[in-house]
Amino acid sequence: MRLKIIGSGGCVSIPRRYASVMFALRQGKKAFLMQGAAAVCMLRMPRY
Amino acid sequence: MYVEDAKILIDTPEDIAYALNHADIKAVDYILYSHIDPDHTMGMRVIEQLRLDWLANSIGSICRNPIIVASLPSIIKDLRCQGTKYGSALDYYESLNLVSSQAITSLELTSMHIDLIPVDSSANVTIFVFTQDSNKVIYAPCDVKPFPENDIFRDADCLIIGNTIVGDVLKDGFILENDNPLREELFVIDEIIELKSKYHIKKVIITHLEEDWGKSYDDYKELQKQFNEIEFAYDGLEINY
Missing domain, CATH: 3.60.15.10 (Ribonuclease Z/Hydroxyacylglutathione hydrolase-like)
Incomplete structure (x- = not known):
């Protein structure tokens, strides 16, 4: 059985993106808490 | 999922x-x-x-x-x-x-069997139970409190569950008091531990993680060291049995 979590965030869209940011952080990016719009903006920046 | x-x-x-x-x-x-x-x-x-x-x-x-x-x-x-x-x-x-x-x-596929368990008599919320060979995974993403009584959950390899408040101090230092109504709607970690024990579930993965819990990926990674076979989800987490 092979399952994959693809939406670990909570009940509004920003936390879902935030969760994705956390995934990016896991890949070796600098780990710190980004919140709300900042997390969304970070995702849209090319370096991420 | x-x-x-x-x-x-x-x-x-x-x-x-x-x-x-x-x-x-x-x-x-x-x-x-x-x-x-x-x-x-x-x-x-x-x-x-x-x-x-x-x-x-x-x-x-x-x-x-x-x-x-x-x-x-x-x-x-x-x-x-x-x-x-x-x-x-x-x-x-x-x-x-x-x-x-x-x-x-329920859904019978060549690769697995899936049971859809209603959380209560209104049947407006579902808990999914995936069975393949001798393996069983439960997915209870949201609005599953109180968790229904059902032997189908017993001895599962994994429970993936949402709606759990993580910690007593939340985003921006918010203290979740004992009389906060969120405690009626959402689980706390101690209740997840009870559920895991009650149904002899080997492993629990907590998902539907809210930004309001005020924790970073590193915080969750550190926190899960305190628990036995209770982990926190992240996008891309693979669960294989």
Whole structure:
């Protein structure tokens, strides 16, 4: 059985993106808490 | 949640198209809905991205591999309420043969068996139980408190569960007092430990993590060291049995 979590965030869209940011952080990016719009903006920046 | 064995997607939040791309998922054959809360359904238009070919449609060619959209009968009925002034989105997708809806309580596939367990008598919320060979995984994404009594949950390999408050000090130092109504609606970690023990579940993965819990990935990673076989989900986490 092979399952994959693809939406670990909570009940509004920003936390879902935030969760994705956390995934990016896991890949070796600098780990710190980004919140709300900042997390969304970070995702849209090319370096991420 | 995506089940690779049978290309099953569970729920379609607003950003599901992004999530599918991010996870490099190539195909979806089934969509199962846990309940109709907007954060689980408002990305239903991903069905168009997955199946709709306007040019082919314009010359009368219809979709030949509709996605099976399945859920508990009451949830399928409620899903038909999602739409616009033009009417039900699900009805529209069925009219184009993009989907075929099924009201079910279980699903038998060649690769696995899935039971859809209603959380209460209203049957408006679902807990999924996946069984393959001797392995059993429970997926209880949202609104599952109080957790129903059912022997089907016993001896599961894994419970993936949402709606759990993580910690007593939350975002911006918010203290969750004992009389806070959120405690009625959401689990706390001690209740998850009780549930794990009650049903002899080997491992628990907590998902549906809210930004309001005020924790970073590193915080969750550190926190889970305190618990026995209780972990926190992240996008891209694979669960294999």
